[in-house]
Amino acid sequence: MVIRFWRMTVLMLLLITTACSSYVTEMTPISPGTEVVEQAHPDTETKNELIVWTFYDTTESDRQFMILHPQIKVKTVRLKYEEIANAFIKAYGTRESPDVVFLDSSMTGQLNGLDILSNLRGQGNQVNQIAKKIPVNMLPQYSDVKLNKLIAMPIALPTAFTYYRADLLEENGFPADPDKLTEYLSTPQNWVDMAIKLKTKGIYLFQHYTDPIDVAAMSSSILNRKLEFAWDSQVFQDAIYVAREIRRNGLALRSTIWDPSGEQALRDGQLAMLYGGPWITDSLKSWAPDQAGSWRVSQLPLHLYGYRDGAMIGIAKDSQHKSEAGKYVQNVVSLTKSVDVSGQDSYLGGQDTLNMARSNAQYNKGIYPTPLDAELKALWDKNIQGIIESDQPIANQLALLKEQMEQVTKEERAIIKEAIQLKD
Structure with a gap:
């Protein structure tokens, strides 16, 4: 009871107050044209100095x-990926x-109940124009x-997208054209059938047997807008079926x-298929430059549209x-920029993934991050392996998990519903 009361109190504070305390974390500053130094803390305010925190290298x-705005000095500090959200809150x-x-x-779910980020729609006409490029869904x-x-x-x-080796699929009698695939x-x-046949040739479509569930999760948040558990849908039932078959037939690279x-x-x-965001293109070019022209991209399996987590920026x-x-x-956001992707296109046989991403993004639906996501995802991870390893009906097991998850978070969901004025 004490733990329950503490959790609900913290959630209420998240939704109605802002954070304010000192932080302790590992930080590395990055200054354009200079060597990386080990520790840095902004000591003084400079009128036109921007302090930027990042989890990846933004030197370029x-x-x-600063070439475009020489009057503004940028002081960049690099933090660990897994620490940056909590460090910012603190x-x-x-x-x-x-x-x-x-x-x-x-990380949106950690932050969207806190009033610590500016409303970017109030940051001027240029930023507003960029905001309009984000698909409404x-x-x-x-x-x-x-x-x-x-x-x-x-x-x-x-x-x-689904990234796949078109040459290997075609050689083994499967569709290589993106639309047909x-x-x-x-x-x-x-x-499943494709994975079984390709395994006989030593070719795998999955890194782990949970890959299909990760694909399904790209299309839906764990709670829907009504704050109901959403991962019991037919999509997740199908994904778990595929995961069971992967495990049963040894179809994962492991x-x-x-x-x-x-x-x-x-x-x-040996690995002919990957599922993820456009960053995979550059990674493939680095990992396997000699496979240029062999890879293609298509829509996610199960006719899903979705996205993989990617970098975002706030003030x-x-x-x-x-x-x-x-x-x-x-300057940083690329939604309105014309980007030269000719090198990427040639690697993917001439496909324009930038325009494909913009076109497909309008169909992405069902993503509603909440402060409860981390807790629910931990509970999901704790149970999903048992569901995969079980022979019990998938729909029944997901129904039981839904009941458990909604019961565990009943009070917290009620608090959020009240905060967002959501009626049952």
């Missing part, structure tokens, strides 16, 4: 920004708070929990592209340099 974009309201922060869209991913404010913008649209993989059994063995398997033609509400921060956001 910072340099370009630093807000102190002298250590940044003006601009790069985050991952998977994707706006909740970058909005506050009430859907009243745009608290962040994607650096680029993180539309998810999309249609073929629209049914779970075809996905190594990831982030491991040396998985990367080597990709180079050797701290307590920033004293919002005008300069707005210019920085305008």
Whole structure:
């Protein structure tokens, strides 16, 4: 009871107050044209100095920004990916708070109940024009929990695709054309049958048996807008069926592209399919440059549209340099920019993934991050392996999990519903 009361109290505070405390985390500053130094803390305010926090190297974009705006100095601090959201929450309201922060869209649920990010729709005409380029169905991913404010913008649209070795599929009698492959993989059994046949040639479509469930999760948040558990749909039932078949037939490589063995398997033609965002293109060019022209992209299996988490950018509400921060956001976000992707296109046999991402993004639906996502995802992860390993009906098991998840978060969901004025 004490833990329950504490959780509900914290949630209420998240939804009605802002964070304010000091932070302790590992930070590395990045200054264009200089060597990386180990520790940095902003000590003094400079009228036209922007403090930028990021989890990846922004040296080149910072340099370009300062060429366009030589009167604005950028002081960039690099934090660990897994620490940046909590560090920003803790630093807000102190002298250590940044003006601009790069985050991952998977972190939205940690932040959209907190009033610590500026509404980007109020950052001037240029930023507003960029905001209009975000497909309306994707706006909740970058909005506050009430859907009243745009608290962040994607650096680029993180539309998810199926990446596949067209040559290997064609050699083994499967569709290599993107549209035909999309249609073929629209049914779970075809996905399984392809994996079974290709395995006889030492070729895999999955890194782990949970890959189909990860694909399904790209199309839906764990709670829908009514704050009901959403991962019991037919899509997830189909994905779990495929996962069971992968496990039963040994169809997973059991190594990831982030491991040396998985990367080597990709180079050797043992891994013929990946599922994720446009960042995969550049990764493939780095991992397997000699496979240029062999890879293609198509829609996700099961006729799904979705996205993979990607970088987004926001402006701290307590920033004293919002005008300069707005210019920085305008410079970094690529939604309205014409980007030369000729190198990427040739690697993918001439496909224009930038335009494909923009076109497909309008169909993405069902993404509503909430402060409860992390708790619910942990509970999901704890149960999903048992469901995959079970022979019990999938729909029944998901119904039981739905009941458990909604019961565990009943009070918290009621608090959020009241905060967003959502009626049952």
